[in-house]
Amino acid sequence: MRLDKLISDKMNITRSQAKALIKSGSVYVNGAAVLLCDKKVGETDSITADGRQISTSRFVYIMMNKPEGVICATGSEEEKTVLDILPEDMAVRGLFPAGRLDKDTTGFVLLTDDGEFAHRILSPKNHIVKTYIATLDKPCTDEVISDFEGGMLLGDEKLLPAKLKILSGNTVQVEISQGIYHQIKRMFKKHGITVLALKRTAMGNVLLDEKLALGECRYLTDEEIAQICKKQ
Numbered sequence: 001m002r003l004d005k006l007i008s009d010k011m012n013i014t015r016s017q018a019k020a021l022i023k024s025g026s027v028y029v030n031g032a033a034v035l036l037c038d039k040k041v042g043e044t045d046s047i048t049a050d051g052r053q054i055s056t057s058r059f060v061y062i063m064m065n066k067p068e069g070v071i072c073a074t075g076s077e078e079e080k081t082v083l084d085i086l087p088e089d090m091a092v093r094g095l096f097p098a099g100r101l102d103k104d105t106t107g108f109v110l111l112t113d114d115g116e117f118a119h120r121i122l123s124p125k126n127h128i129v130k131t132y133i134a135t136l137d138k139p140c141t142d143e144v145i146s147d148f149e150g151g152m153l154l155g156d157e158k159l160l161p162a163k164l165k166i167l168s169g170n171t172v173q174v175e176i177s178q179g180i181y182h183q184i185k186r187m188f189k190k191h192g193i194t195v196l197a198l199k200r201t202a203m204g205n206v207l208l209d210e211k212l213a214l215g216e217c218r219y220l221t222d223e224e225i226a227q228i229c230k231k232q
């Protein structure tokens, strides 16, 4: 793609701002300053702008450790969104959260501008497991575990089988491969149990990076991008 388009997309600046940056001599391709805005660049080129490494991958994949009080949406008049808390230099155009966590749920949110990838990891047909740790107001019985595992009837809907493992006391691990509104809270509610806290700890084979504090994020590695969709 053209250098000015890449810079504008990845730095979230206008095409004319990208052109000005290139003409100022602040953009380097493979170690040499480049002043040509229409220079063609590809995935094998190493590019910096204003001293910052610019990814040449067509798409962006970000892992965020979502804090409470932030919603998974691309914009809101009233609420703070996951896009609002992204560092400015990661906030490229077209990013959206692949799947939603509730406002009070914390943990792994994947932000991308790759619609096909998002569809692949969210479609229940692909059985990409999302793992959560839930703190409950009371312990789980064997009856609850077998209802989760058998594919529970929730309202009119027959859910896909889910795994429920007791970690300690009222803390459990839940694995689901679909994303129905408030799914985990409603699954427990059916059994008279309230979820007091919920955290997503993994998507597919990729674990939330525990080095990320709440509200922090980082790019997924190429390996993680490949791993996330692999059969578990």
Ligand code: URA
Binding pocket: 100, 101, 102, 103, 105, 181, 182, 183, 184, 185, 186, 198
């Ligand atoms: N299930 C819920 O109830 N809430 C979430 O945020 C995710 C799964």
